[in-house]
Amino acid sequence: MPKTIEVKQSVFADNNALAEKNRSLLDQHGIVALNVMASPGAGKTTLILATAEALALRLRCGVIEGDVAGDLDARRVEAAGFSAVQINTGGSCHLRAGMVERALSELPLPELDLLFIENVGNLVCPAGVRLGEHLCVVISSTPEGDDKPTKYPAAFRGADAVIVSKWDVAQYVGFDMGRYESALRRISSAVPLFRLSAKTGEGMQEWLDWLVARVQEL
Amino acid sequence: MPKTIEVKQSVFADNNALAEKNRSLLDQHGIVALNVMASPGAGKTTLILATAEALALRLRCGVIEGDVAGDLDARRVEAAGFSAVQINTGGSCHLRAGMVERALSELPLPELDLLFIENVGNLVCPAGVRLGEHLCVVISSTPEGDDKPTKYPAAFRGADAVIVSKWDVAQYVGFDMGRYESALRRISSAVPLFRLSAKTGEGMQEWLDWLVARVQEL
Numbered sequence: 001m002p003k004t005i006e007v008k009q010s011v012f013a014d015n016n017a018l019a020e021k022n023r024s025l026l027d028q029h030g031i032v033a034l035n036v037m038a039s040p041g042a043g044k045t046t047l048i049l050a051t052a053e054a055l056a057l058r059l060r061c062g063v064i065e066g067d068v069a070g071d072l073d074a075r076r077v078e079a080a081g082f083s084a085v086q087i088n089t090g091g092s093c094h095l096r097a098g099m100v101e102r103a104l105s106e107l108p109l110p111e112l113d114l115l116f117i118e119n120v121g122n123l124v125c126p127a128g129v130r131l132g133e134h135l136c137v138v139i140s141s142t143p144e145g146d147d148k149p150t151k152y153p154a155a156f157r158g159a160d161a162v163i164v165s166k167w168d169v170a171q172y173v174g175f176d177m178g179r180y181e182s183a184l185r186r187i188s189s190a191v192p193l194f195r196l197s198a199k200t201g202e203g204m205q206e207w208l209d210w211l212v213a214r215v216q217e218l
Numbered sequence: 219m220p221k222t223i224e225v226k227q228s229v230f231a232d233n234n235a236l237a238e239k240n241r242s243l244l245d246q247h248g249i250v251a252l253n254v255m256a257s258p259g260a261g262k263t264t265l266i267l268a269t270a271e272a273l274a275l276r277l278r279c280g281v282i283e284g285d286v287a288g289d290l291d292a293r294r295v296e297a298a299g300f301s302a303v304q305i306n307t308g309g310s311c312h313l314r315a316g317m318v319e320r321a322l323s324e325l326p327l328p329e330l331d332l333l334f335i336e337n338v339g340n341l342v343c344p345a346g347v348r349l350g351e352h353l354c355v356v357i358s359s360t361p362e363g364d365d366k367p368t369k370y371p372a373a374f375r376g377a378d379a380v381i382v383s384k385w386d387v388a389q390y391v392g393f394d395m396g397r398y399e400s401a402l403r404r405i406s407s408a409v410p411l412f413r414l415s416a417k418t419g420e421g422m423q424e425w426l427d428w429l430v431a432r433v434q435e436l
Binding site for chain 2: 067070140154172
């Protein structure tokens with residue numbers, strides 16, 4: 001059973017200082033952390049698992065799962081053989097550094113190289129709330145439509161990489177990659193953009209190559 | 219061009235009192251208002267437009283569009299021939315009653331029977347924030363997966379109706395209606411549940427019949 005952390009309001013003090021503290025702890029252990037942000041149901045857990053599995057021979061991966069309620073995602077990650085901690089935010093709409101601090105204390109840090117922090121499904125509130133991560137990755141799935149960067153600019157503005165997920169169903173949902181990319185470029189002219197399907201594997205290699213290169217740099 | 223309202227923080231005082239005031243104003247004009255909540259890209263605007271068009275001979279519909287940024291949705295609604303006001307929340311993750319109060323002052327209330335209030339795309343924060351609406355409708359689209367009621371219980375707990383949208387792509391995204399329904403029933407045992415595709419029209423009639431019956435009751 002994955003560990004579940006119930007969050008009390010008193011944990012919410014001084015987010016940025018705690019984020020710095022988390023970052024120092026991660027650096028001390030040589031762990032690179034990714035803050036993964038997306039709408040509900042964009043495929044965050046599926047992509048994290050596919051990435052961790054593809055990199056398993058090169059990098060030891062762990063996952064912090066943030067959800068308003070339940071531990072469905074942490075169970076799924078643990079079942080795949082990776083270290084996982086579930087954070088239940090108890091209604092809060094995004095993770096905060098204090099929640100991640102507690103989750104880090106439950107993880108076997110000396111045994112990890114790469115840590116995915118899956119934020120609460122929400123394209124508004126997690127933007128700009130630092131957790132101590134090295135990289136912010138925003139996923140938006142093709143069924144959500146090609147206008148998401150225009151409607152939720154803050155999340156995209158702060159991203160180190162943007163991933164268009166569920167590429168395998170793009171044709172069924174009328175997703176237009178040209179429109180998406182031009183909307184994204186008005187928000188962020190240079191952010192790396194990947195399109196992929198974690199289900200079929202299409203496009204995964206470019207994302208994995210980029211991620212491994214960043215982990216080696218950091 | 220649809221009207222766009224830029225929200226200042228000072229509007230945020232005493233939400234419930236303002237919601238009551240909105241409700242009185244709506245009642246005075248015999249307007250039934252729906253608060254429509256969903257994740258980003260669940261198809262809120264598409265369903266609102268399909269509903270307004272299907273009911274056009276029986277009910278005069280207007281729309282308040284809530285977005286963090288942009289007026290894409292209000293332009294789309296106006297282009298279809300309906301009265302629309304865009305609220306830009308300026309970063310805020312949900313509508314509040316004060317924002318709706320200002321939007322109501324921009325709408326031709328004597329000419330409306332049914333008002334859709336499309337909340338910001340967010341399955342967490344709008345829950346429980348009253349706007350003066352008569353009915354709360356939660357949409358969750360098949361590509362988001364069949365676990366949404368478990369992960370975002372507050373939104374579903376307060377719903378007067380739940381709609382599973384994008385039914386036309388259910389088969390491509392592995393959506394299991396049985397799993398969804400049993401997750402929903404653990405949160406709300408009796409809420410009316412509709413599955414439909416606003417694109418193909420499948421399932422629309424049941425939703426329209428329910429909505430018209432509620433409008434006649436109210």
